[in-house]
Amino acid sequence: MKEHRIQVDLAKCIGCGMCRRDCPADNISITDKKAVIKSQACIKCGHCVAVCPKGAVSMTGFKEPPVEIKKSVILDPQQLMDALRTRRSIRQFKKQSVTQEVTAQIIEAGRLTPSGENAQDVSYIVLKDNMERFEKMAVRLFKRLLPFARLVNPVAKNKEIDDHFFFHEAPIVIMVVAEDKINGALAASNMALMAEANGLGVLYSGFFSMAANMSLSLRRALGVKRKNKVVETLVLGYPAVTYHRTAQKEAAKISFL
Structure with missing residues (x-):
């Protein structure tokens, strides 16, 4: 990472x-009557650059300049609520590829997500051409674990692990990797929204994330560093299923103090 001043x-x-x-x-x-920076040893969050009305504050070391905000972007609350209400985990995908442009836009949504103390510790692994190789490694692991899982987990009793157990023949998978789980989860949430805005279906494959974190050989094959965790695995593709109504949810548990 370049030095930022x-x-x-x-x-x-x-x-x-x-x-x-x-x-x-x-x-x-x-x-x-002039701004003075006390120390360069701060979190470099960029608030000072963004808030200055005269553009007097800048930060070095970045490839791109800050973008001028001419008008605040406010999402339509009802449209957003409708989008959230109708979201479903997708496990049936069309045999239609996802373009590089759409993939880049999804990752950009992750990159732009704020992180705690501006750590920017989130990275991304895109599985596309070699998906089958990594899925096979995870399938072998889970087939060994399934008998034990069936002893304690009622859902696992009816579960069968086939060759497409994790990715469901989707065209692309993006793994979200981070040192801090919260930073990774926040990025993944924004990425999922961007994917859906592009007409894609999303499945959070928690099982594959679990396999990648458990298996040393899978971590090595994926290039996951020791200090990092696979926080989320986003399985992406155009849905081959249509849902005709929303799923019911329990009422929110709220405390007003």
């Missing part, structure tokens, strides 16, 4: 204090 253009700075008030690390002061 926060810089203040004193000619542009008007000393409004917006950057100081918005800094989560209290790393900015106002001296002689």
